[in-house]
Amino acid sequence: MPPRPLNVGLIGGGAGAFIVHPHQRAIHFDGTRRVTAAALHPDPQVALREAEQWAFPIRGYGSYDEMIATEQKLPVGERIDYALIVTPNHVHFDPAMKCIAAGIPVFCEKPLTVTLDESKRLAAAVREHKIPFGVAHTYIGHWTSRLSRHIVRSGLLGEIRWVDAYYLQGWLADRVEDTGLVQAEWRVDPKRAGASGAGGDIGTHALMQLRYVTGLDVQRVSARLEKFVSGRAIDDHFTTYCELSNGGKALVRSTQIAIGHLNNLGIEINGTKGSLLWRGEEAEHLTIRLPGQPDRTYWRGAVAANDGFLGDLPDDLMAEPTIPPGHPEAFHDAFARLHRCFEQDVRAYQAGESFDCDGSKYANVDDGRIGIAFITAAVQSQKRDGAWVEV
Numbered sequence: 001m002p003p004r005p006l007n008v009g010l011i012g013g014g015a016g017a018f019i020v021h022p023h024q025r026a027i028h029f030d031g032t033r034r035v036t037a038a039a040l041h042p043d044p045q046v047a048l049r050e051a052e053q054w055a056f057p058i059r060g061y062g063s064y065d066e067m068i069a070t071e072q073k074l075p076v077g078e079r080i081d082y083a084l085i086v087t088p089n090h091v092h093f094d095p096a097m098k099c100i101a102a103g104i105p106v107f108c109e110k111p112l113t114v115t116l117d118e119s120k121r122l123a124a125a126v127r128e129h130k131i132p133f134g135v136a137h138t139y140i141g142h143w144t145s146r147l148s149r150h151i152v153r154s155g156l157l158g159e160i161r162w163v164d165a166y167y168l169q170g171w172l173a174d175r176v177e178d179t180g181l182v183q184a185e186w187r188v189d190p191k192r193a194g195a196s197g198a199g200g201d202i203g204t205h206a207l208m209q210l211r212y213v214t215g216l217d218v219q220r221v222s223a224r225l226e227k228f229v230s231g232r233a234i235d236d237h238f239t240t241y242c243e244l245s246n247g248g249k250a251l252v253r254s255t256q257i258a259i260g261h262l263n264n265l266g267i268e269i270n271g272t273k274g275s276l277l278w279r280g281e282e283a284e285h286l287t288i289r290l291p292g293q294p295d296r297t298y299w300r301g302a303v304a305a306n307d308g309f310l311g312d313l314p315d316d317l318m319a320e321p322t323i324p325p326g327h328p329e330a331f332h333d334a335f336a337r338l339h340r341c342f343e344q345d346v347r348a349y350q351a352g353e354s355f356d357c358d359g360s361k362y363a364n365v366d367d368g369r370i371g372i373a374f375i376t377a378a379v380q381s382q383k384r385d386g387a388w389v390e391v
């Protein structure tokens with residue numbers, strides 16, 4: 001008998017919302033997870049109405065408080081097995097803390113919280129309750145991100161000297177927030193987005209990509225946070241020069257005013273022996289460059305377990321469920337990979353077994369906390385005219 005599907009409860013994601021939909025598709029990807037309950041909107045009446053209008057039957061709640069209190073009392077199999085938080089940034093901390101206290105594992109959108117103090121408290125609560133907690137850094141779910149991580153850590157590129165990690169967008173190049181687009185409105189409001197705009201929203205993805213692939217941390221930053229569009233209270237252009245934990249250097253940068261850029265997340269890693277290039281918009285492949293040799297492009301799925309060059313690739317990487325190369329994997333597949341790995345940890349937690357949650361399969365609460373510590377240091381550096389600040 002296959003195990004019963006896990007039940008997922010949504011916090012946020014009502015009509016017109018964005019990121020709930022890729023998540024929902026990813027949750028249903030394997031048939032082993034499904035959405036069964038939701039608190040979709042801050043207004044209870046709207047929340048209930050939107051739940052009734054959901055594409056398939058779910059239990060609607062007027063608030064996440066009500067959802068947590070009610071679901072907690074339902075029998076196992078009926079109640080939610082984990083919560084997915086897809087609200088704007090300022091509504092991550094409170095529901096996450098309440099779910100943890102109720103013993104409900106949480107998969108939470110990034111950036112983890114609005115303040116560093118909240119992130120620290122959340123990380124402490126996860127440690128205390130020993131409960132699975134994931135942060136939705138989508139792009140580390142790409143198969144080629146996993147392969148990049150293996151290649152860098154295998155030493156093929158030598159010691160890492162210099163990394164350029166970037167996330168470039170152009171959709172906030174004008175005052176889009178005045179047009180009524182809700183996704184823009186809250187993203188330019190420091191109370192709802194946090195102390196950095198472009199940095200918090202997408203710079204945290206670039207940082208996570210750097211940390212995940214290289215295994216290095218940012219120790220100090222010198223930052224420039226700029227507001228190119230008039231009237232904005234927080235940056236729409238974010239540049240940090242970073243010192244890495246191995247003594248290497250990096251640029252971690254993001255912008256939302258670079259017209260023509262869509263979701264251009266990428267990373268270039270330069271080591272003493274070679275370099276690796278990867279872009280999220282072309283995540284089917286990555287390129288390795290070694291001196292005096294032709295560029296080598298590795299396509300997802302078209303990599304042998306031992307091709308005589310990369311060495312033995314880990315069994316779990318080769319066994320990752322995927323589709324044949326040439327049928328592109330994309331954003332939803334990356335999200336599905338994260339939910340699939342999180343599912344394993346939730347099942348282990350429920351069975352009283354040990355679970356990893358170590359950041360190797362999806363970002364954990366400490367990755368989320370480090371993202372906020374990085375943003376906080378960048379904001380302090382900006383206030384001190386780009387002075388070096390410890391993360």
Ligand SMILES: NC(=O)c1ccc[n+]([C@@H]2O[C@H](COP(=O)([O-])OP(=O)(O)OC[C@H]3O[C@@H](n4cnc5c(N)ncnc54)[C@H](O)[C@@H]3O)[C@@H](O)[C@H]2O)c1
Pocket residue numbers: 011012013014015016017018019020039040041042063064086087088089091109110111136137138182183201
């Ligand atoms: N991982 C990624 O690649 C990625 C991409 C986009 C957005 N995000 C993150 O996802 C989150 C949501 O972003 P979005 O663009 O989908 O926002 P959105 O504005 O489209 O959706 C937010 C939803 O939350 C609901 N909401 C707000 N307060 C609520 C409350 N108290 N109770 C219940 N529901 C509430 C809103 O009604 C809306 O349905 C943000 O934290 C954002 O940074 C992540």
